[in-house]
Amino acid sequence: MKTDETKIGRHADSGSRDALTIQVRKRFSDAGRDFTLEVGFALASGITIIFGASGAGKTTLLDCVAGLTRPDSGKIAVGDHVLFDHARETNLPAQTRRVGYVFQDLALFPHLTVEKNVEYGLANIDKDARRKKSDAILESFRISHLRERKPAEISGGERQRVALARALVTDPRILLLDEPMAALDAATKSKIIEDLRAWNAAHAIPILYVTHNREEVFALGDRVLVLENGRMIADGTPHGVMAAPRRESLAQLIGFENIFHAVVIAIHENRGTMRCRLADSDVELETPLVRADVGSTLLIGIRAGDILLATIQPAGLSARNIIPGRVLSVTQRDVIVVVRVNCGVEMEVHITLAARDSLQLGPGREVWLVVKTHSCHLMAAS
Amino acid sequence: MDWQSFWLTIRLAVLVAAVLVVLGLPIAYWIAYSPRRWRFLVEAVVALPIVLPPTVLGFYVLVALGSRSPLGRWWQAFTGHTLAFTFEGLVIGSIIYSLPFAVQPFAASFKLVDPRLLAASATLGASRLQTFRRVILPLSLPGLVTGVALSFAHTMGEFGVVLMVGGNIPGITKTVSIDIYDKVQALDYAGANQTALVLLVISFAVLSLVYSVNRKVGAVWPWK
Numbered sequence: 297m298k299t300d301e302t303k304i305g306r307h308a309d310s311g312s313r314d315a316l317t318i319q320v321r322k323r324f325s326d327a328g329r330d331f332t333l334e335v336g337f338a339l340a341s342g343i344t345i346i347f348g349a350s351g352a353g354k355t356t357l358l359d360c361v362a363g364l365t366r367p368d369s370g371k372i373a374v375g376d377h378v379l380f381d382h383a384r385e386t387n388l389p390a391q392t393r394r395v396g397y398v399f400q401d402l403a404l405f406p407h408l409t410v411e412k413n414v415e416y417g418l419a420n421i422d423k424d425a426r427r428k429k430s431d432a433i434l435e436s437f438r439i440s441h442l443r444e445r446k447p448a449e450i451s452g453g454e455r456q457r458v459a460l461a462r463a464l465v466t467d468p469r470i471l472l473l474d475e476p477m478a479a480l481d482a483a484t485k486s487k488i489i490e491d492l493r494a495w496n497a498a499h500a501i502p503i504l505y506v507t508h509n510r511e512e513v514f515a516l517g518d519r520v521l522v523l524e525n526g527r528m529i530a531d532g533t534p535h536g537v538m539a540a541p542r543r544e545s546l547a548q549l550i551g552f553e554n555i556f557h558a559v560v561i562a563i564h565e566n567r568g569t570m571r572c573r574l575a576d577s578d579v580e581l582e583t584p585l586v587r588a589d590v591g592s593t594l595l596i597g598i599r600a601g602d603i604l605l606a607t608i609q610p611a612g613l614s615a616r617n618i619i620p621g622r623v624l625s626v627t628q629r630d631v632i633v634v635v636r637v638n639c640g641v642e643m644e645v646h647i648t649l650a651a652r653d654s655l656q657l658g659p660g661r662e663v664w665l666v667v668k669t670h671s672c673h674l675m676a677a678s
Numbered sequence: 679m680d681w682q683s684f685w686l687t688i689r690l691a692v693l694v695a696a697v698l699v700v701l702g703l704p705i706a707y708w709i710a711y712s713p714r715r716w717r718f719l720v721e722a723v724v725a726l727p728i729v730l731p732p733t734v735l736g737f738y739v740l741v742a743l744g745s746r747s748p749l750g751r752w753w754q755a756f757t758g759h760t761l762a763f764t765f766e767g768l769v770i771g772s773i774i775y776s777l778p779f780a781v782q783p784f785a786a787s788f789k790l791v792d793p794r795l796l797a798a799s800a801t802l803g804a805s806r807l808q809t810f811r812r813v814i815l816p817l818s819l820p821g822l823v824t825g826v827a828l829s830f831a832h833t834m835g836e837f838g839v840v841l842m843v844g845g846n847i848p849g850i851t852k853t854v855s856i857d858i859y860d861k862v863q864a865l866d867y868a869g870a871n872q873t874a875l876v877l878l879v880i881s882f883a884v885l886s887l888v889y890s891v892n893r894k895v896g897a898v899w900p901w902k
Binding site for chain 2: 394395396420462463
């Protein structure tokens with residue numbers, strides 16, 4: 297018993313200072329889609345976010361690190377412990393890599409209780425040590441009371457905790473999380489993250505957290521890597537990366553008829569919103585929260601089709617931005633009616649032919665523009 | 679009722695079903711998980727007994743067991759008698775004959791196990807064998823029950839292969855279905871009816887077990 301414990305303890309200690317270095321290339325061509333993942337980076341301990349749309353290669357990257365997919369070339373190592381090295385033909389099997397992996401669908405064993413799931417990776421140590429370790433991790437993830445239940449009998453957040461506990465109880469050298477919180481509400485999510493942070497304060501291993509959710513990027517990461525089409529296109533703090541002009545931002549801007557420079561005047565972190573004043577006007581908009589400082593300048597894009605027009609002042613709406621203005625011009629473009637409104641700034645609004653007729657819109661008409669908070673798209677001002 | 683041939687048949691069927699678990703599991707595992715391109719060839723060979731006439735299969739088994747084949751000679755040198763027309767020969771013939779009835783349900787149920795569970799097991803340090811024992815086997819229990827029951831029932835009722843390989847030696851190779859055939863030949867319809875009824879009831883009971891297991895897993899097994 298003694299030897300097992302000391303062995304595990306030593307692993308955990310040695311793991312705490314080991315950085316993860318990844319340099320991989322992996323090419324797929326199936327179903328007519330040719331895809332190459334080619335990335336290189338190093339991670340210290342703490343949470344690093346891999347942000348990218350689905351199909352960007354996030355899961356492939358994690359599978360390469362875990363040993364479930366063999367890269368075509370490159371090298372993966374934790375400290376000086378080599379997991380994969382194409383040049384030296386080293387490719388440790390997943391079984392011996394000591395990589396904790398929480399899968400997107402969690403992959404809990406449906407036929408085993410919570411306790412048996414958590415103890416699954418401890419088969420090679422003796423019973424007392426196993427019991428001690430599983431008790432400790434069940435305690436720290438607050439799931440002791442569920443130990444006799446099957447995964448089908450507990451909630452999504454509880455399953456999430458079980459999956460984390462199962463991966464961490466084996467004292468992995470690195471932890472991989474593949475969109476682990478996708479199905480959870482914000483409150484459950486933040487409690488689980490707190491517990492994960494608390495665990496990692498003591499263990500200090502590199503944690504790779506994959507997500508396509510912008511809010512998670514700001515909530516979690518010390519560092520964000522942005523993955524797009526198999527390449528890493530940005531690397532930095534959440535603020536730096538998400539606010540920095542992204543490569544596709546120009547293309548994104550093309551879709552917006554209304555683009556304004558705006559200054560951040562207030563940040564409501566708890567509500568996930570902020571207020572911005574459009575440049576050279578006194579029009580204020582409530583927008584989604586991005587990591588930006590009060591006083592900084594952003595670009596706000598609003599699609600003309602996302603704006604509602606009202607001829608009497610609307611009340612009782614969920615939309616947070618209701619701006620009075622006056623119609624400048626009404627022109628028909630094919631089956632769309634383009635209405636230009638002066639509300640301190642000039643905005644373009646697209647409505648249907650029927651809407652124009654029933655509202656009897658014409659130049660000089662007094663109107664209100666209605667813009668939902670989440671119809672305001674924020675981009676970095678270059 | 680010829681109890682001697684009845685117990686002989688039960689003994690044969692139990693033995694064959696048991697051997698097929700041992701033999702069928704690795705074959706099914708290989709079929710379910712091998713990345714080899716020629717896997718389909720193995721699947722075809724395993725499935726052959728389903729479509730081959732039992733007399734054809736029995737003929738080849740007889741030739742393979744006979745004293746002119748290497749296997750037959752080796753066995754004869756080893757034991758002093760030939761395999762053909764013995765209980766052991768009958769067991770070998772029956773194993774080949776019932777192989778697909780064990781391997782196919784095994785392999786089908788293995789393929790149904792979520793590959794992410796196998797990946798999870800691997801990242802948790804489990805070897806392939808541990809993963810097989812702790813994840814694949816428990817999650818494919820209905821398929822295992824089906825395979826064992828089908829190979830048992832199939833062996834209980836076989837006729838052509840037994841006749842070709844074993845002949846009709848009471849207490850050694852005379853199984854129930856051959857006994858029924860004998861009785862009909864001797865115009866003993868009452869006796870044939872009695873024996874046939876026993877075989878019918880047993881087959882029905884086994885198949886009922888199989889279908890109840892597959893239909894409502896939750897009712898038979900404690901997990902969902």
